[in-house]
Amino acid sequence: MIGFTHYLILSTILFGIGMYGVISKRNAVAVLMSVEIMLNAVNINFIAISKFIRSETAIGQLFAIFVIVVAAAEVAVGLALIIAIYRQKKSVNLNDFNLLKW
Amino acid sequence: MNLNDAVFMLLALITIGSALGVVASKNIVHSALLLVVTFMGVAGLYFQMNAGFIGLVQILIYGGAISVLIIFAIMLVMDVEPEKTNLPSPSLARRMWGVYLVVLLIIALGASIWYTRWPLAISAAGTDELTALANLMLGKYVVAFEVAAILLLVAVVGAIILAKGADDK
Numbered sequence: 001m002i003g004f005t006h007y008l009i010l011s012t013i014l015f016g017i018g019m020y021g022v023i024s025k026r027n028a029v030a031v032l033m034s035v036e037i038m039l040n041a042v043n044i045n046f047i048a049i050s051k052f053i054r055s056e057t058a059i060g061q062l063f064a065i066f067v068i069v070v071a072a073a074e075v076a077v078g079l080a081l082i083i084a085i086y087r088q089k090k091s092v093n094l095n096d097f098n099l100l101k102w
Numbered sequence: 103m104n105l106n107d108a109v110f111m112l113l114a115l116i117t118i119g120s121a122l123g124v125v126a127s128k129n130i131v132h133s134a135l136l137l138v139v140t141f142m143g144v145a146g147l148y149f150q151m152n153a154g155f156i157g158l159v160q161i162l163i164y165g166g167a168i169s170v171l172i173i174f175a176i177m178l179v180m181d182v183e184p185e186k187t188n189l190p191s192p193s194l195a196r197r198m199w200g201v202y203l204v205v206l207l208i209i210a211l212g213a214s215i216w217y218t219r220w221p222l223a224i225s226a227a228g229t230d231e232l233t234a235l236a237n238l239m240l241g242k243y244v245v246a247f248e249v250a251a252i253l254l255l256v257a258v259v260g261a262i263i264l265a266k267g268a269d270d271k
Contacts, residue, residue: 001107002106002107002110002111003222004220004222005215005216005220006110006114007147007151008215009212009215009216010114010117010118010147012207012208012211012212012215013118013208014117014118014121014144015207016204016205016207016208017118017121017122017124017125017204018121018125019200019203019204019207020125020200020201020204021124021125023196023199023200023203023204024125024190024191024196024197024200025125025188025190025191026189026190026191026192027130027187027188027189029130029134029172029175029176029179030124030125030130030133030188032172033124033133033134033137033172034124034125036137036164036168037121037124037137037140040140040141040144040164043144043156043160044144044147044148047147047148047151047153047156048151050151050153051151051152051153052220052222052223053220053221053222053223054223055223056223057234057238058231058234058235058238059238061153061155061156061231061235062235062238062239062243064153064156065156065159065235065239066246066250068159068160068163068164069250069253069254070250070253071168072163072167072168072254072257073253073254073256073257073258074257075168075171075172076171076257076258076261077257077260077261077264079171079172079175079261079265080260080261080262080264080265081264082175082179083175083178083179083264083265084264084265084267086178086179087267090181091181092179
C-alpha cells in the first residue's frame with residue numbers, strides 16, 4: 001500500500017538527483033535545471049504533508065505555491081545572469097566564471 | 103496492488119527516469135525536454151494527492167513558462183555542437199564526490215523517513231481544497247501573498263535589465 005513514506009522517499013531520490021546535477025555539471029543552465037528538480041522535490045514533500053498530516057487546512061499547498069513563485073523568480077534572474085555573463089565571456093562553463101576570485 | 107499503487111509506481115518511474123536523463127544527457131536540449139517530462143510526472147503526483155490546483159499551476163508555470171524560458175536561454179547561449187553542450191565535470195574526483203554525497207543523503211534521509219512514526223491523519227475525501235486555499239491566501243497570509251507579487255515584479259524587471267544591458271538605451 002502506497003502511503004506517506006513512499007512520497008517522501010520519492011522526493012528524497014529526486015532531491016538527490018538534483019544535487020548530483022548541481023555538483024557534477026559544468027554548464028550553468030544545467031545547474032539551474034538541477035536546482036529546479038530539487039525545488040520540485042521540496043514541493044512534493046509539502047503536498048504530501050498537506051494531504052497526509054495536516055489535511056484539515058490547505059497550508060502545505062499554500063507553501064508549495066510560494067515555493068513555485070520563488071522558483072519562477074529565481075530561474076528568470078538566473079537565466080538573465082547567464083546571458084549577461086555569456087555576452088562578456090562567450091562561455092557558459094562554470095569554470096570560466098571566476099570574475100570575483102582573486 | 104491496487105490501481106492507486108500502480109499509478110504511483112508509474113509516475114515515480116517516469117519522474118525519476120526522466121530526472122536521471124536530465125543529469126545524464128550530454129546534449130542540453132535533450133536535458134531541457136526531459137525536464138518537461140519530469141515536471142509533468144510531478145504534476146501527476148500532485149493530482150494523485152488530491153491537489154488539483156497545484157497540479158494545474160505546476161503544468162502552467164513549470165511545463166509552460168519555465169521550460170520555454172530555459173529553452174530560449176539555451177538557444178541564446180549555445181555555441182558548440184549540441185552533443186558537447188552538457189558534459190559532466192572533467193574531474194573524476196568531483197563526480198565521485200557527487201555520487202558519494204548523494205548516496206549518503208538518500209540512505210540517511212530514506213532510513214530516517216522509513217523508521218519515523220508519522221502522526222498520520224486520515225484526510226476527509228472530497229474536501230474543497232481550492233476554497234480553503236483562497237481563504238488562506240487572501241485572509242491570514244495576505245501579506246505574504248502581496249510580498250510574493252512584489253518579488254515576482256522586481257525579479258522580472260531585474261531580469262530584463264540584466265539580460266538587455268543597462269548601457270544600450
